[in-house]
Amino acid sequence: MDRSMHDQTAECWRRLASGREARARSNKCRTEPHVSRDSTTNRPLCAQQDRDQRGRERRMDRTTLQREAGKDGGVWQEISTAASRGPALAPPRVPGPAAAPAPPALWTPGQVSHPPAELPVHWNEQLPSFQQDWIRKTLFRANTRTGKPELTPHPNFWWYPPQPPTVFTQPPASPDIFFCRPLFLWMPLKMWSIPLVCVQPACSNHKLTAAGIYRTVRKVLDIDGWYDMATEYLECKGCKKKYPAWSEDILGQLDMGHRRTFPAILTYRYSCDYRVVIMMRERTRGNSVTQLHKKLQEQHTSAWSRRTLEYLTVCEPFTDSSITEPPVFSAPPPLPPIPKPKWLLSVYARDVLSRLPEVKAKITSVFGSVLKMVSTKKGH
Numbered sequence: 001m002d003r004s005m006h007d008q009t010a011e012c013w014r015r016l017a018s019g020r021e022a023r024a025r026s027n028k029c030r031t032e033p034h035v036s037r038d039s040t041t042n043r044p045l046c047a048q049q050d051r052d053q054r055g056r057e058r059r060m061d062r063t064t065l066q067r068e069a070g071k072d073g074g075v076w077q078e079i080s081t082a083a084s085r086g087p088a089l090a091p092p093r094v095p096g097p098a099a100a101p102a103p104p105a106l107w108t109p110g111q112v113s114h115p116p117a118e119l120p121v122h123w124n125e126q127l128p129s130f131q132q133d134w135i136r137k138t139l140f141r142a143n144t145r146t147g148k149p150e151l152t153p154h155p156n157f158w159w160y161p162p163q164p165p166t167v168f169t170q171p172p173a174s175p176d177i178f179f180c181r182p183l184f185l186w187m188p189l190k191m192w193s194i195p196l197v198c199v200q201p202a203c204s205n206h207k208l209t210a211a212g213i214y215r216t217v218r219k220v221l222d223i224d225g226w227y228d229m230a231t232e233y234l235e236c237k238g239c240k241k242k243y244p245a246w247s248e249d250i251l252g253q254l255d256m257g258h259r260r261t262f263p264a265i266l267t268y269r270y271s272c273d274y275r276v277v278i279m280m281r282e283r284t285r286g287n288s289v290t291q292l293h294k295k296l297q298e299q300h301t302s303a304w305s306r307r308t309l310e311y312l313t314v315c316e317p318f319t320d321s322s323i324t325e326p327p328v329f330s331a332p333p334p335l336p337p338i339p340k341p342k343w344l345l346s347v348y349a350r351d352v353l354s355r356l357p358e359v360k361a362k363i364t365s366v367f368g369s370v371l372k373m374v375s376t377k378k379g380h
Contacts (some may be wrong), residue, residue: 117142117149122215123230130176130333131228134161135183151213155191157261159183164310171318171327178311179333184220186231186246186262188254198236199249211235214244220264220271224299226336229264229271265350270339272347280348289341289348296338308332 117140118124119132127135138159140149161180172178188194189210197205211233218229231245243250246266251259264271279292315329352359 120149120213120215123217126217127228128333130174130179131161131181131183133176134180135159139183139185155185155187157185157191159185164314168314171329172311172314174330175311175332178307181225182227184227184229184263186229188245188250188258189234190232192258194254194258196234196250196253198239198241198243200236200239200241203236203238203241206236206238208234208236208243211242216244218246218264218266218271220273221276221296221339222273223275223296224303227273265347265354267343267347267350270343272344276344277347277351280344281351289344293338293341293344300338301335304335 117136119127119136119140123135124132136149139152139155141152142148143150160182162177164177189196189208196208197203198208214231214233220227220229229246234243234245234250235241236243246262251262264273265277276292276296279295280289311332319326
């Protein structure tokens with residue numbers, strides 16, 4: 001009896017001891033981190049070796065599943081392959097050479113703003129007020145060192161004024177923007193670099209050089225209006241003589257192609273565009289100079305009326321919608337007078353003289369007999 005009781009007591013103690021050992025092992029597993037060991041040597045592996053071994057095991061499991069699936073289990077092969085993939089492991093970082101420092105940023109000049117320039121003194125005296133502002137802003141700029149006005153680096157022949165805006169939010173300060181006219185700038189030496197020589201016999205064809213801008217601005221008659229013309233000044237370093245580039249001494253040295261670019265015939269006071277001169281070449285009954293003068297008068301009046309109506313249309317909304325005292329608007333400029341028919345006839349005579357060699361060539365190139373008609377009483 002005592003032995004059996006002793007055996008039972010011993011068995012209970014063994015069970016308690018085994019339970020304490022199991023709990024100790026469980027707690028040890030919970031507290032101690034998992035350490036992977038090599039399957040052959042049973043040695044602990046470092047973190048990188050542990051990741052490599054896990055990758056090899058996953059690849060072996062994936063290969064085994066693919067072999068078991070066979071050719072008919074393509075869908076199962078894709079599912080097993082996707083399921084067996086673990087998170088992508090980044091390759092170990094290999095320290096490379098240090099990056100070269102970035103070069104310092106270079107300073108690049110932006111758009112150079114030139115101060116506003118003033119017109120030449122003689123141009124201010126000859127140009128009307130509505131022409132001065134837009135020509136000063138468009139054609140000239142102030143020299144940064146001397147402050148004197150100078151031309152833009154790349155001038156053109158024709159310069160057109162800015163057009164009035166489509167919608168006015170404020171009353172127009174003046175009607176100038178509605179009555180501006182174009183400007184023709186004649187500079188053959190600056191634009192084409194054509195060699196021009198002095199016509200004085202003592203200079204023996206000495207080359208001319210640029211000497212600035214000619215002080216005179218000409219007013220040219222067109223079909224439906226007027227335009228201004230300016231030119232450059234050319235100087236001979238030998239005899240110190242100066243020529244405006246629109247003089248016949250300079251125009252006669254140009255070839256026919258460049259000569260045709262010049263658009264007008266110059267007289268003492270006014271100038272006339274070639275489009276008006278061509279209308280006088282076919283002079284027949286009913287196509288006299290007086291008739292041409294009436295047509296020009298009608299064209300100029302129509303163009304001036306159109307501009308005046310546009311200006312008054314812009315001013316009208318501000319007079320109706322103003323609550324306080326209405327603004328005061330400037331009157332439009334008057335219609336410039338057209339030269340008399342006698343002046344048009346003198347321009348036509350100049351055109352005939354300029355084409356005299358061509359007219360002689362046409363006459364002498366006629367073959368056959370010519371009948372001479374005499375209108376006097378002594379004629380036979």
